[in-house]
């Protein structure tokens with residue numbers, strides 16, 4: 001379970017996240033949807049302990065990320081890029097992460113296989129395409145067999161086959177009772193993957209609920225999104 005409570009994050013004078021609250025339940029794929037600059041990455045960076053909040057809390061199973069005993073075994077995350085050093089091979093990168101987190105070595109081949117990187121395991125990361133880098137990032141996130149996944153724009157750079165693969169993967173992952181939070185500014189991606197949505201614009205949550213409730217009465221998620229964001233010029237989230 002992920003709980004964001006009255007979270008505020010500023011970058012200098014810019015309020016990137018403004019009193020944001022939502023929860024992410026197990027067994028669901030929750031999409032964190034908003035246009036460029038809405039505050040998605042800022043929220044996820046606080047959640048993952050990479051930045052500090054100015055106010056409020058972001059908790060994973062009731063604790064801040066930095067106080068988790070085995071972070072990689074609790075929550076797998078994917079932010080910008082692959083996370084690996086350009087001169088290293090994917091296998092060397094995964095071995096290093098596994099070793100430094102007490103993860104069994106046999107897991108490396110499992111995640112390479114899961115991410116479709118078995119044949120590219122010996123290639124230097126600097127030679128990877130953007131999509132392969134995302135696959136490696138996902139493989140790294142899965143190393144600790146975590147119950148939660150937090151992914152920032154995971155389909156960035158993936159080809160259609162890769163997008164289909166990640167959709168299926170996340171759906172199955174959540175169906176096993178695990179928790180998935182993924183951010184995107186792509187509405188078509190969200191419509192095809194998420195079961196629940198948290199919609200954010202200008203640092204504020206403007207909708208939060210099951211996908212079918214948010215899209216009810218609209219032809220598409222895109223229509224719902226624009227209706228919502230146009231109708232939400234004033235503060236306060238609309239709750240379904």
Ligand SMILES: Nc1ncnc2c1ncn2[C@@H]1O[C@H](COP(=O)(O)OP(=O)(O)OP(=O)(O)O)[C@@H](O)[C@H]1O
Nearest residue numbers: 011014016034035036037038039040041042043185
């Ligand atoms: N390190 C930073 N320093 C200054 N301003 C920042 C920083 N990080 C983000 N911002 C600003 O905070 C706001 C929210 O940015 P954020 O990256 O969280 O949005 P986002 O929803 O993830 O957008 P995108 O889809 O473009 O990644 C934007 O106005 C952005 O310019």
